[in-house]
Amino acid sequence: MKIAMANDHAGTALKNEIKKYLEDNGHEVKDFGTYDEASCDLSDFVYPAALSVAKGECERGIFVDGVGYGSALIANKINGCYAAVCQDPFCAKLAREHTDSNVLCIGGKIIGGAIAMETVKTWMNTDALTDEKYRRRVQKVVDINNKHCVTV
Numbered sequence: 761m762k763i764a765m766a767n768d769h770a771g772t773a774l775k776n777e778i779k780k781y782l783e784d785n786g787h788e789v790k791d792f793g794t795y796d797e798a799s800c801d802l803s804d805f806v807y808p809a810a811l812s813v814a815k816g817e818c819e820r821g822i823f824v825d826g827v828g829y830g831s832a833l834i835a836n837k838i839n840g841c842y843a844a845v846c847q848d849p850f851c852a853k854l855a856r857e858h859t860d861s862n863v864l865c866i867g868g869k870i871i872g873g874a875i876a877m878e879t880v881k882t883w884m885n886t887d888a889l890t891d892e893k894y895r896r897r898v899q900k901v902v903d904i905n906n907k908h909c910v911t912v
Contacts, residue, residue: 761884762787762788762817762818762819763818763819763822764790764820765778765779765782765791765823765824766791766823766831767793767794767823767824768794768826768830769797769798769800770797770825770826770868771825771826772794772796772797772824772868773868774873775791775824777877778822778876778880781880782822782880782884787884790809790812792812802831802834806823806830806834806835807834809821809823809835810834810863813841813862813863814841820863821835821841821843821862821863822863822864822866822880823835823843823865824866824868825867825868826868827867827870828845828866828867829867831865832845838909839905840862840909841862842859843861843862843864844859844864844865846864846865846866847867848871848879849875849878849879849881851879852882853882853886855883856887856888857889857894858889859901860888860898861883866879866880
């Protein structure tokens, strides 16, 4: 699977750890940066990464900032991105099963590497539920997205 990754200065170390795990497990990673811990603006990196997911250039995205919410706010402005902030494996499982999220946002200041890695593993290896009620709920979100978000 091709994964878009992006981060700000607070997420560089954790992003690099996640990136290595993904590559070691056969995934292709497109790293949109940043590549160091110098202060930067998150949107400069998350915006192009989110666009790559929305356009289908990458199948999913994993974005790491200080808390995770900044990345999710940016990604969810992009038509076709469905970003969830997850700080533990339980949330990651539900974000995939119940909402079919295609972007995972993690807070590098909130959780450590061990929990982050379990969260990523769970999110990457969980499929969306196919029961009618979940498909219906996901479709309602897609319909809202299509009605109010501008296509890029």
